[in-house]
Amino acid sequence: TGTLFIVPTPIGNLEDITQRAVRVLSEVDVVAAEDTRHSARLMQHLGINPRMLSLHDHNESQRAVQLIAQLQQGHSVALISDAGTPLISDPGYALVSQCRAAGVAVVPLPGACAAITALSAAGLPTDRFRFEGFLPVKAQARQQQLESLLNETATSVYYEAPRRIEDTLQAVVEVLGSDRAVVIAKELTKAFETFFSGSAAQALEWLQADPNHQRGEFVLMIGGQPGADTGISDEAAGLLKALMAELP
Numbered sequence: 001t002g003t004l005f006i007v008p009t010p011i012g013n014l015e016d017i018t019q020r021a022v023r024v025l026s027e028v029d030v031v032a033a034e035d036t037r038h039s040a041r042l043m044q045h046l047g048i049n050p051r052m053l054s055l056h057d058h059n060e061s062q063r064a065v066q067l068i069a070q071l072q073q074g075h076s077v078a079l080i081s082d083a084g085t086p087l088i089s090d091p092g093y094a095l096v097s098q099c100r101a102a103g104v105a106v107v108p109l110p111g112a113c114a115a116i117t118a119l120s121a122a123g124l125p126t127d128r129f130r131f132e133g134f135l136p137v138k139a140q141a142r143q144q145q146l147e148s149l150l151n152e153t154a155t156s157v158y159y160e161a162p163r164r165i166e167d168t169l170q171a172v173v174e175v176l177g178s179d180r181a182v183v184i185a186k187e188l189t190k191a192f193e194t195f196f197s198g199s200a201a202q203a204l205e206w207l208q209a210d211p212n213h214q215r216g217e218f219v220l221m222i223g224g225q226p227g228a229d230t231g232i233s234d235e236a237a238g239l240l241k242a243l244m245a246e247l248p
């Protein structure tokens with residue numbers, strides 16, 4: 001059978017693609033792309049002209065069936081998304097899980113990912129982090145997601161749309177307090193790449209200070225809650241709680 005390659009593409013700067021990725025894209029029988037017109041421009045820039053087929057949120061399950069049939073006939077396929085690493089807040093999960101179930105080889109290539117790029121330069125702790133993709137759009141669900149960070153000691157990483165970044169920071173201030181540490185990474189790898197770091201209140205102020213600050217692509221990182229980590233393991237904490245309940 002053929003191989004499904006998972007191929008990251010640049011998140012802004014077109015130099016951010018590996019030599020291996022370019023070779024794989026030029027060698028496979030089919031490139032499955034989220035938006036073929038968008039990706040055609042990248043292929044043109046790379047000087048290659050692969051056969052492309054669309055695979056997006058709305059046709060992924062049917063496409064997966066077709067692609068697995070082709071893979072089983074010995075064809076090779078590369079999966080790309082509009083930017084960055086496929087499956088990371090992007091389509092591809094149905095295809096990869098079905099390939100795994102069908103015994104088709106899945107080979108990932110390392111490459112650009114906005115979350116990891118942002119985290120690597122934010123100056124927040126990176127020993128433990130949680131990636132949550134996009135926050136829910138509805139206010140109540142968003143608030144609940146943020147409430148789950150009240151006692152979170154790890155750094156949390158979100159993707160956010162420009163039209164929602166201000167509302168989201170407002171919600172961060174309301175739910176997690178003005179002082180919670182926040183880093184906003186904007187336009188990574190592009191000409192106007194910017195990092196803002198400060199308290200949640202300062203970040204909100206910064207966004208409101210200039211309409212340009214709200215334009216572009218964002219990764220929002222929220223520092224852990226200082227002091228939430230008691231240094232006591234969950235198991236010991238549970239035991240302590242049970243013992244305390246027995247005290248007069």
Ligand code: SAM
Nearest residue numbers: 011084085088113114159160187188217218219
């Ligand atoms: N698969 C991609 C990856 O590996 O990063 C993410 C795709 S997701 C649909 C797009 C979101 O990623 C954007 O809304 C933004 O939050 C973030 N993003 C992508 N490129 C970015 C960049 N150059 N700078 C900052 N954030 C970026």
